[in-house]
Amino acid sequence: MPGKVKEIERKPLSLAEKTFLPQIVSGLKVTCANMLRKKVTREYPDVLPPIPPGYRGMPTLVKDPDGREKCVSCQLCEFVCPPKAIRITPGAIPEGSPDAHVEKAPQEFEIDMLRCIYCGMCQEVCPEEAIFLQNKFTLNGLSRQELVFNKERLYEAGGTLQDQHFKWKKKKESEEHGNAQH
Amino acid sequence: MSEESKKPQEVTINIDGKDYKVPAGMNLIDAVKKASGKEIPHYCYHPKLSVVGNCRMCMVEMGTPMIDRATGQPILDDKGTPKIGWMPKPAIACASKATDGLHVRTDSPMVQDCRKGTLEFLLINHPLDCPICDQAGECRLQEFATDYGRGYSRFVEQKNVKPKRTQIGPRVMLDDERCILCSRCIRFCREIIKEDVLGFVNRGSYSTLTAYPGRQLDSNYSLNTVDLCPVGALTDTDFRFKMRVWFLKPVSSICTESSVGVNTEVWSREGKIYRITPRENDAVNDSWMADSGRRLYKQVEADNRLLTCKTGGADVNFGEAVTKAASILGSAKLAIVGSAHSSVEEQFALALLAKAKKASVSVPAHVGEGDSILISSDRSPNTRGALVTGLVNTLPNPTLSDLESAITSGKIDALLVVREDITQAGIEAAKLAGVRIVYIGTHANATSQAAQVVIPIPTVFERNGTFINQNFRIQKFNTCVPAPADMRSELKVISEIAQAIGIEGLDGLTVSQVWKQMTTEVQELTGLSFESIPDHGTQLQAGRFASIRFPEGPSLHYTPGATSIAKA
Numbered sequence: 001m002p003g004k005v006k007e008i009e010r011k012p013l014s015l016a017e018k019t020f021l022p023q024i025v026s027g028l029k030v031t032c033a034n035m036l037r038k039k040v041t042r043e044y045p046d047v048l049p050p051i052p053p054g055y056r057g058m059p060t061l062v063k064d065p066d067g068r069e070k071c072v073s074c075q076l077c078e079f080v081c082p083p084k085a086i087r088i089t090p091g092a093i094p095e096g097s098p099d100a101h102v103e104k105a106p107q108e109f110e111i112d113m114l115r116c117i118y119c120g121m122c123q124e125v126c127p128e129e130a131i132f133l134q135n136k137f138t139l140n141g142l143s144r145q146e147l148v149f150n151k152e153r154l155y156e157a158g159g160t161l162q163d164q165h166f167k168w169k170k171k172k173e174s175e176e177h178g179n180a181q182h
Numbered sequence: 183m184s185e186e187s188k189k190p191q192e193v194t195i196n197i198d199g200k201d202y203k204v205p206a207g208m209n210l211i212d213a214v215k216k217a218s219g220k221e222i223p224h225y226c227y228h229p230k231l232s233v234v235g236n237c238r239m240c241m242v243e244m245g246t247p248m249i250d251r252a253t254g255q256p257i258l259d260d261k262g263t264p265k266i267g268w269m270p271k272p273a274i275a276c277a278s279k280a281t282d283g284l285h286v287r288t289d290s291p292m293v294q295d296c297r298k299g300t301l302e303f304l305l306i307n308h309p310l311d312c313p314i315c316d317q318a319g320e321c322r323l324q325e326f327a328t329d330y331g332r333g334y335s336r337f338v339e340q341k342n343v344k345p346k347r348t349q350i351g352p353r354v355m356l357d358d359e360r361c362i363l364c365s366r367c368i369r370f371c372r373e374i375i376k377e378d379v380l381g382f383v384n385r386g387s388y389s390t391l392t393a394y395p396g397r398q399l400d401s402n403y404s405l406n407t408v409d410l411c412p413v414g415a416l417t418d419t420d421f422r423f424k425m426r427v428w429f430l431k432p433v434s435s436i437c438t439e440s441s442v443g444v445n446t447e448v449w450s451r452e453g454k455i456y457r458i459t460p461r462e463n464d465a466v467n468d469s470w471m472a473d474s475g476r477r478l479y480k481q482v483e484a485d486n487r488l489l490t491c492k493t494g495g496a497d498v499n500f501g502e503a504v505t506k507a508a509s510i511l512g513s514a515k516l517a518i519v520g521s522a523h524s525s526v527e528e529q530f531a532l533a534l535l536a537k538a539k540k541a542s543v544s545v546p547a548h549v550g551e552g553d554s555i556l557i558s559s560d561r562s563p564n565t566r567g568a569l570v571t572g573l574v575n576t577l578p579n580p581t582l583s584d585l586e587s588a589i590t591s592g593k594i595d596a597l598l599v600v601r602e603d604i605t606q607a608g609i610e611a612a613k614l615a616g617v618r619i620v621y622i623g624t625h626a627n628a629t630s631q632a633a634q635v636v637i638p639i640p641t642v643f644e645r646n647g648t649f650i651n652q653n654f655r656i657q658k659f660n661t662c663v664p665a666p667a668d669m670r671s672e673l674k675v676i677s678e679i680a681q682a683i684g685i686e687g688l689d690g691l692t693v694s695q696v697w698k699q700m701t702t703e704v705q706e707l708t709g710l711s712f713e714s715i716p717d718h719g720t721q722l723q724a725g726r727f728a729s730i731r732f733p734e735g736p737s738l739h740y741t742p743g744a745t746s747i748a749k750a
Contacts, residue, residue: 072313072314073423074312074313074314074318074426075425075426075429076313078429079426079428079429090423090424090425090426091423092422092423095347101346102314103314103346103347103423104313104314104423127312127313128313167310171309174340174341174343175343175346
């Protein structure tokens with residue numbers, strides 16, 4: 001059944017409307033106002049956004065100021081990692097190495113960045129302060145395998161942490177000067 | 183003697199205000215655990231070792247009802263209940279026994295304070311090694327420090343320094359800083375293996391565990407000290423830094439090293455085995471295990487492991503291998519070599535196959551030297567199973583002379599060999615050229631080299647089943663890790679071959695299905711089922727084998743000729 005149709009008579013345009021000038025002027029007003037306003041967009045990726053403190057980006061491994069790898073492969077991060085992105089092969093530090101007193105270091109340390117959910121639990125659980133989430137948030141690769149970062153790449157991305165704990169250095173010093181048996 | 187008088191006398195002890203019945207004279211730590219389920223924390227006490235009471239961790243408050251000396255009557259308090267005379271100071275539970283009327287407080291403020299104090303002293307010189315310590319996750323010091331400790335350290339002085347990486351035996355590494363001087367390892371060596379090689383030197387907090395000068399902890403039971411160590415002072419060099427324990431999943435299994443049938447726990451992660459530890463069974467191995475048995479998991483990833491079916495040296499798929507095997511085993515002049523490394527179920531299935539084919543079966547024995555503790559002279563786990571299932575009727579011999587003469591005389595022309603290297607059993611490899619061989623086994627050897635058909639099967643860690651040990655105790659082992667891809671179980675292989683030859687009634691064999699048949703056909707197994715066998719095993723009545731002279735000498739919990747054979 002056809003509905004009721006109400007016919008409305010079209011009003012004729014006024015002279016001003018016929019010239020379109022008021023509309024053009026008001027449109028230009030908007031354009032000009034925005035042209036003069038401060039920019040809200042950014043030329044990404046040439047200009048990167050400022051990263052707030054506490055941001056959780058890509059997890060990396062860090063070295064201490066002496067260049068010693070801080071990770072002792074306790075595997076707590078591997079245990080706590082919710083998406084199981086971390087895979088560690090523990091290993092021993094050979095006798096004769098300057099870090100032999102630390103005894104243990106990862107033979108291999110892999111983080112699958114495609115699995116990582118950037119939750120930061122690895123950083124929170126680490127008893128040696130060896131793993132940190134950095135500011136980097138864009139990771140690209142041509143294959144899945146390329147985004148499984150190995151130990152070398154993780155240290156490269158992590159760099160050195162300028163902390164002053166020197167837990168193991170102190171341990172070694174006390175081994176040399178501590179309360180030896182008498 | 184009647185059953186009544188054999189039962190230990192029971193006494194009533196009161197634990198934290200509740201009465202419990204426990205056997206008289208039971209060690210108080212065990213009694214409290216058994217009666218109330220409460221654990222009194224302890225380090226030095228171990229139920230299988232003597233009591234020294236040097237860790238002071240198990241302190242509890244004890245008291246007994248007061249007796250009026252004049253009248254001999256119990257003194258009652260205001261409410262009319264016997265008044266308890268509490269000792270003014272706490273005492274160690276490990277050196278106390280359950281006696282009638284004993285009252286124990288396991289969690290009073292004084293006891294809590296004692297534990298806090300003891301732990302603080304233990305932790306004073308303990309290194310903060312947990313991230314690199316292999317014991318982390320199963321460390322009693324970690325556990326008790328979290329449960330009962332203070333939670334922070336007040337110690338500001340320098341910690342003592344002790345040797346950290348001492349190899350005190352070929353398989354044991356010692357970290358003296360972690361040692362809490364409980365002396366369990368020392369007592370184990372002195373009392374269980376009777377090789378008194380360990381001891382403490384120096385005094386006070388400088389006390390250090392060492393091996394006797396010129397000696398090493400090199401007994402084949404040395405790794406039990408690693409299990410006993412409540413902290414990470416003693417670690418296994420093989421397992422050291424391999425994997426954290428919280429990733430590992432333990433599965434109950436049985437050690438295949440000898441006919442003792444040591445109960446084990448196999449620890450694996452994602453299909454890879456990392457270590458084997460003993461599982462307590464007071465009828466078989468107590469809490470101990472030989473070091474050599476702990477290394478048997480290496481066979482799983484051994485280089486000579488068979489992984490694919492082969493005919494004439496070339497890889498084929500399972501179906502082709504079975505067809506080829508059936509064409510060989512269809513021969514009327516067939517002999518079978520079974521194995522005492524096969525499970526009871528597999529031996530029974532093989533016996534059925536042999537019966538249907540009217541083939542003679544021989545099983546080679548593996549005889550070595552026993553150590554009269556937990557390695558017997560019969561180095562196969564299931565010789566008794568071969569007898570019980572009727573695979574063989576006489577005690578297996580190390581040399582297969584009957585089979586050799588049958589091969590030489592041409593009485594047989596086809597041979598099915600399961601899990602055994604018959605060249606090690608007195609048959610020269612050159613002679614094998616005269617017969618066509620189907621080899622079903624786990625690892626490559628001279629027999630598999632000579633075989634026309636080779637079909638791989640799982641090791642003990644990759645299948646489930648049962649073994650019957652030297653004491654005729656039937657014990658279950660479980661699948662710890664999955665078998666390599668595309669590998670069929672021994673039962674499946676036997677069943678497929680039987681079908682291909684055209685033998686009825688052996689199709690689709692599984693462990694539980696074989697058990698249904700075994701319970702009716704094997705008299706020792708009547709009334710049992712695979713599911714009903716507990717983790718600790720079931721003793722079988724094996725009177726019908728009483729006349730057989732088994733090669734084993736006496737060992738822990740085993741006297742030749744005694745036990746079930748004499749009883750039945």
